[in-house]
Amino acid sequence: AQSVTQLDSQVPVFEEAPVELRCNYSSSVSVYLFWYVQYPNQGLQLLLKYLSGSTLVKGINGFEAEFNKSQTSFHLRKPSVHISDTAEYFCAVSEGNAGNMLTFGGGTRLMVKP
Amino acid sequence: DTGVSQNPRHKITKRGQNVTFRCDPISEHNRLYWYRQTLGQGPEFLTYFQNEAQLEKSRLLSDRFSAERPKGSFSTLEIQRTEQGDSAMYLCASSFDRINSPLHFGNGTRLTVT
Numbered sequence: 001a002q003s004v005t006q007l008d009s010q011v012p013v014f015e016e017a018p019v020e021l022r023c024n025y026s027s028s029v030s031v032y033l034f035w036y037v038q039y040p041n042q043g044l045q046l047l048l049k050y051l052s053g054s055t056l057v058k059g060i061n062g063f064e065a066e067f068n069k070s071q072t073s074f075h076l077r078k079p080s081v082h083i084s085d086t087a088e089y090f091c092a093v094s095e096g097n098a099g100n101m102l103t104f105g106g107g108t109r110l111m112v113k114p
Numbered sequence: 115d116t117g118v119s120q121n122p123r124h125k126i127t128k129r130g131q132n133v134t135f136r137c138d139p140i141s142e143h144n145r146l147y148w149y150r151q152t153l154g155q156g157p158e159f160l161t162y163f164q165n166e167a168q169l170e171k172s173r174l175l176s177d178r179f180s181a182e183r184p185k186g187s188f189s190t191l192e193i194q195r196t197e198q199g200d201s202a203m204y205l206c207a208s209s210f211d212r213i214n215s216p217l218h219f220g221n222g223t224r225l226t227v228t
Contacts, residue, residue, distance in 0.1 A: 032214045043219035051214050090156050104156030
């Protein structure tokens with residue numbers, strides 16, 4: 001069975017500082033990896049996805065993530081955050097079967113301070 | 115593309131009552147998913163449909179939970195004899211039936227059982 005661990009439940013950071021949100025997964029087969037963002041009172045929005053190919057994936061709003069198979073990680077990064085990036089971020093994994101069913105991590109709340 | 119629509123946005127009910135939520139997916143999508151999200155947690159997969167066929171329902175939380183998608187378009191999720199532990203955000207998502215096609219989420223229905 002697959003699982004996703006987001007070690008940091010909250011990450012406070014000052015505006016314009018860099019940030020990394022950590023994600024580790026476990027699976028016995030090849031996986032597809034996703035990051036979603038959830039703003040208050042809104043649904044989840046896809047930030048980026050890793051399917052195959054280049055291990056560095058760029059997404060919307062200046063975010064990027066790097067797939068590291070040996071460390072089973074898919075950490076999300078942004079070089080300079082804005083107040084508007086304050087939200088909950090979820091890492092998710094799919095084994096590509098069961099109808100692309102996603103298994104989510106517990107989420108990381110990014111709090112950007114002025 | 116009007117996005118995934120969920121109704122109602124909020125539902126307050128008394129313990130023991132039945133509730134039904136509706137989800138209208140993106141019209142071109144033939145897969146539809148239901149997830150549950152409790153406070154401070156990531157979304158938890160419940161069930162999914164491909165067109166009108168419910169292909170995975172073993173993750174439904176109990177036999178009080180049921181879902182339908184009778185014509186392969188909108189879907190309903192029903193909870194019978196609600197309990198306080200059912201209080202959560204219920205999320206619907208849809209996607210194409212291609213492998214690794216990303217899920218598009220609605221804004222959810224927040225259920226409060228008193």
